[in-house]
Amino acid sequence: MMDWTTSEGTGAAAASRTIAHAKAESERSNPLAAHPMRVAIIGAGRGGTALLEVLHQIRAIEIVGITDRDSSAPGLKRAQELNVPVAGRFADLLKDQTLNLVMDVTGDPTVESALRQQRPTGVDIVSGQASRLFWLLVQHESTLQTELLHAEKLAGFGSFAAGIAHDMNNPLQLILGMAENLADETNIEAVHAQALDIIDAVKRTTAICRDLTSYSRRASLRQDGLIHVNSKLDEALKIARYAVALQDIEIRKRYQPEAVVKGNPDKLLHVFVNLITNAVQAMEHHGTLTLETTAAAGATQVRVSDTGCGIAPEVLTRIFEPFYTTKPPGKGTGLGLYNVKNVIQQMHGSIGIESHVGQGSTFTLTFPGDPSLGEGDVQS
Numbered sequence: 001m002m003d004w005t006t007s008e009g010t011g012a013a014a015a016s017r018t019i020a021h022a023k024a025e026s027e028r029s030n031p032l033a034a035h036p037m038r039v040a041i042i043g044a045g046r047g048g049t050a051l052l053e054v055l056h057q058i059r060a061i062e063i064v065g066i067t068d069r070d071s072s073a074p075g076l077k078r079a080q081e082l083n084v085p086v087a088g089r090f091a092d093l094l095k096d097q098t099l100n101l102v103m104d105v106t107g108d109p110t111v112e113s114a115l116r117q118q119r120p121t122g123v124d125i126v127s128g129q130a131s132r133l134f135w136l137l138v139q140h141e142s143t144l145q146t147e148l149l150h151a152e153k154l155a156g157f158g159s160f161a162a163g164i165a166h167d168m169n170n171p172l173q174l175i176l177g178m179a180e181n182l183a184d185e186t187n188i189e190a191v192h193a194q195a196l197d198i199i200d201a202v203k204r205t206t207a208i209c210r211d212l213t214s215y216s217r218r219a220s221l222r223q224d225g226l227i228h229v230n231s232k233l234d235e236a237l238k239i240a241r242y243a244v245a246l247q248d249i250e251i252r253k254r255y256q257p258e259a260v261v262k263g264n265p266d267k268l269l270h271v272f273v274n275l276i277t278n279a280v281q282a283m284e285h286h287g288t289l290t291l292e293t294t295a296a297a298g299a300t301q302v303r304v305s306d307t308g309c310g311i312a313p314e315v316l317t318r319i320f321e322p323f324y325t326t327k328p329p330g331k332g333t334g335l336g337l338y339n340v341k342n343v344i345q346q347m348h349g350s351i352g353i354e355s356h357v358g359q360g361s362t363f364t365l366t367f368p369g370d371p372s373l374g375e376g377d378v379q380s
Helices: 012-028 046-056 074-081 090-094 109-118 128-156 157-184 186-216 228-244 265-284 338-346
Strands: 037-042 061-067 100-104 124-127 226-228 247-253 262-263 287-296 299-306 352-358 362-367
Touching: 012 037, 037 046, 037 074, 037 090, 037 226, 046 074, 046 128, 061 090, 061 228, 090 100, 100 128, 109 124, 109 228, 124 128, 128 226, 157 287, 186 228, 226 265, 228 247, 228 265, 228 287, 228 299, 262 265, 262 362, 265 287, 265 299, 265 338, 338 352
Parallel strands: 037 061, 037 100, 100 124, 247 287
Antiparallel strands: 226 262, 287 299, 299 362, 352 362
């Protein structure tokens, strides 16, 4: 039960211009990103910490600060990790001239009374049960999005079946053949050699199972951290090959070594698998897939490009809508790009697409940089 009590390099200049342009385009398409609601949180106990986690994921909200009379409250430490300002007193937060909303989760009537007395003109205050209700509603929406993401991921395993069967069949046939040979083999050296081949085949099969098990799990609840984008793209390529044939696809990697983003590694892996799978399907298994990462100007960009059929302009405006798909029945849920966009927005990023019919498409993901986390925080 939630406790809501008082326990409170080369080409860098060009890359920089590209990223700045992408961010400007994102703000024009989403006015709330350019002018977010500015919120202050009073109380950094378990309730305040939970509220901080949820609001931090909403791109249209900017947390101007959090405070608690207990300097050891868990929410204050978490705020520092998220680069959210920590104030010594709530009066300091009320001085912010751009403040829109104060959320009091202390459950303390004296705090609520003091806030209402000192409330600046034009600033709303949410406290008590109303504050708890707000958090529950937002958390419910977050849970639904997580369930949709997981459901769409599992639905996609139908398209993995052929690739999984092929990759599993090869080592299994090898194991069977070796086992049949061993039944009549009397040369001890030959027995040892074939036993080693069997061990290698089992290891390959185990690796396949490990990759699929890792991908099929629900996104972990661990805190966000810095993720090496390049290794995550490579991991996504390994998973995507079960869904689509990559043998006739030329893969070009243009990776910038220091490219990192902050977020949930499991969710980001799903984003990359989805985009790579869509790109290969658009090329009908013949063409060039280009994966590019760029880090500059305090932001990181990831581009997934194909030389496929492209997307018609009338379709382009709808591709991120839930349940919208151009694939035949049984071939798509219509939730893929919808989930992709939600995950990217939770990471405070943006997604854009450039497509030309008959020439191909490029999806560009732009994420804010976070220099506050060090190498020790990088997640796999």
